[in-house]
Amino acid sequence: MSTTAFAGWEQPLQDIVLPVKETYKDIFHQGSAAEYENAINGARELVTNFLHRNRQPFSGVSSTALRAAFAAVDFDTPLPDYESLLQEVQELYVKHATAFHLPAYIAHLNCPVVIPAVAAEVLIAAINSSQDTWDQSAGGTLMEQQLISWTAREIGFGTVADGVFTAGGSQSNLMGLLLARDHYAITNGGHNIKKQGLPGDASRYRIFISEKAHFSNHKGAALLGLGEQALVEIKTDARFRMDAELLEEAIAREIQQGNIPIAVVATAGTTDFGNLDPLADIGRIAAKYNLWYHIDAAYGCGLLLTEKYRHLLNGMETAHSVTIDYHKSFFQPISSSAFIVKDKQYLRLLRMHVDYLNPKDEDYDDLNQINKSIMQSTRRFDALKLWFTLRLMGKQKLGAYTETIIETAEKAAEVIGLDPELELLSYSDIGVILFRYAPEQYNPADLDALNQYIKKTMFNTGLVLVASTRVNGNFYLKFTMLNPLTTLDDVHFILNTIKETGAAWRQ
Structure with missing residues (x-):
């Protein structure tokens, strides 16, 4: 006789699985285990595909295009099955969701999440x-x-x-x-x-x-x-x-x-x-x-x-x-x-x-x-x-991730500080780096517009996402490093993308 897998919970499964009325199959209760498993498996597949298929942190979709897709949604007409629902969510949300786990996302205080915590959800x-x-x-x-x-x-x-x-x-x-x-x-x-x-x-x-x-x-x-x-x-x-x-x-x-x-x-x-x-x-x-x-x-x-x-x-x-x-x-x-x-x-x-x-x-x-x-x-x-x-996982493993982030940020700041085309504003205790693209050939008065162009252009392509802020009235690009998977090679890729994007300004 099949039983549950956890010690102390030995009630036969046939005694706890109840027949479900079709009317109530969507409610989470004893009789809807099959429906629950179907829904969870579909969601799991959507997440797995999100991990496998995403190669850049954002799709680059415009708000105009996405709003047009939403205009077709009719809440008064339910979808026929989970397959249809998940396909709709894939197109409207998952396809364009910001992938915080990718190293090319280096913008806001959004960390990649650990799998045990996802399981707990x-x-x-x-x-x-x-x-x-x-x-x-x-x-x-x-x-x-x-x-x-x-x-x-x-x-x-x-x-x-x-x-x-x-x-x-x-x-x-x-x-x-x-x-x-x-x-x-x-x-x-x-x-x-x-x-x-x-x-x-x-x-x-x-x-x-x-x-x-x-x-x-x-x-x-x-x-x-x-x-x-x-x-x-x-x-x-x-x-x-x-x-x-x-x-x-x-x-x-x-x-x-x-x-x-x-x-x-x-x-x-x-x-x-x-x-x-x-x-x-x-x-x-x-x-x-x-x-x-x-x-x-x-x-x-x-x-x-x-x-x-x-x-x-x-x-x-x-x-x-x-x-x-x-x-x-x-x-x-x-x-x-x-x-x-x-x-x-x-x-x-x-x-x-x-x-x-x-x-x-x-x-x-x-x-x-x-x-x-x-x-x-x-x-x-x-x-x-x-x-x-x-x-x-334990405190020590999480701490090792934090140490990696801090040390990568220190090295990234050193790279930026030594680059003649970049201007580093300040070093960080943890992992935020403020800088701007500032080649000698540009007038200092143009640097705000230049760096705003860089940030907007990269966002619209979705290839690299950085943040920004103003300090003493000046516009700066911002790295927020919260991902232990981000390496110095990733930093070099992002910085090269910034410089290539900036070099195209006004061309």
């Missing part, structure tokens, strides 16, 4: 647990909490640390600012913002960030009712890291002007430069002035995985809260992020009980994760992806 979607309360995801809750505890230990926090998985770094940064605001109000006058709204002096609250900090700080300050005027941007040094001396001067100046410093946000891995603010120095200043210290390590969190470069995060352990993006630097599928606090008591500022979800008499020994989240009740079991990854 199958379970996440099918079982469909919700991580808000214990009674909806018992084992999932404990898996998430154990991964949060592991991450907190890697940061350097103690046993009273806690946190929660989030939708992304922007949400985690918002949570950091929210706790900074509410913690200040309740510990300096007992004002409960959750119950009473903003206090009268909230317009004088000040939060200090680097001028190169992520834009989510500005959006967060606006959403929290403090406005962007609450943010004090601190100038950076030659490597685009927050200047700690200027930070302390700014804090003193705001106090002298009658304003109320409440928090400092440091960045461990800036989006535009891949550099880390001086975390330990900033932590000492935050402690001196009794300010909430939040670190946005959405990008730089990958350094936790490596002994060789872990020292770049020294000082992270002094923070009150930290943003982690596993889907940037732990090779996880989107989304997989976390917000970690040094002391779980801080999260009580977020707690709210309702009888239909997490009543006080069913708190399950603090196992309801919704008590730690903001505006996110139904929530995917994204932690399972990281569980699969760490349990099968």
Whole structure:
């Protein structure tokens, strides 16, 4: 008699496979195993073909052509079978999807993903647990909490640390600012913002960030009712890291002007430069002035995985809260992020009980994760992806990938710096390189238009995808290196493509 393959689950298959009514064959339940297998096999084949057939990161399709193809879609007329559906999705989506796993994709903070995490996605979607309360995801809750505890230990926090998985770094940064605001109000006058709204002096609250900090700080300050005027941007040094001396001067100046410093946000891995603010120095200043210290390590969190470069995060352990993006630097599928606090008591500022979800008499020994989240009740079991990854691959292998990326980026920057046709702007702590094509024969006033042409032309062919940004008003091309498969040969290919494309400008 055939049985399932897992120990402890020996019920005969013939007893658990039920006949399915044709009407309900599309619903995931006991009787739809054959339908499920058919659908999953079709999707698997689509993914396998995506891997085998893609040779460049983008098809180069124009928005006009793709919109025209979408115009024929009629949602009122269902397709007859999975074959038709998958063919449609192939033509409208997969064929033109950006292939982040290819070395010629070197644009944004999109990492290639590891296979264990992809396998976990199958379970996440099918079982469909919700991580808000214990009674909806018992084992999932404990898996998430154990991964949060592991991450907190890697940061350097103690046993009273806690946190929660989030939708992304922007949400985690918002949570950091929210706790900074509410913690200040309740510990300096007992004002409960959750119950009473903003206090009268909230317009004088000040939060200090680097001028190169992520834009989510500005959006967060606006959403929290403090406005962007609450943010004090601190100038950076030659490597685009927050200047700690200027930070302390700014804090003193705001106090002298009658304003109320409440928090400092440091960045461990800036989006535009891949550099880390001086975390330990900033932590000492935050402690001196009794300010909430939040670190946005959405990008730089990958350094936790490596002994060789872990020292770049020294000082992270002094923070009150930290943003982690596993889907940037732990090779996880989107989304997989976390917000970690040094002391779980801080999260009580977020707690709210309702009888239909997490009543006080069913708190399950603090196992309801919704008590730690903001505006996110139904929530995917994204932690399972990281569980699969760490349990099968281990921290050391992931760390080796991170080390490879950093070392390839260092060599790439050296190549760019030695090329007379290229102008390197800055070296990176992790893997972001800013430069531009700048041959001597071109007028400096034309360099912006020249490099914009290069980026647009390469995107339209789909052969190479790079990012861009502006620094001090000038337009630069940007490499964001997050792929351990990218070699120096790949870098040379990309740079040669850039130069060949640029040489054709105005011809």
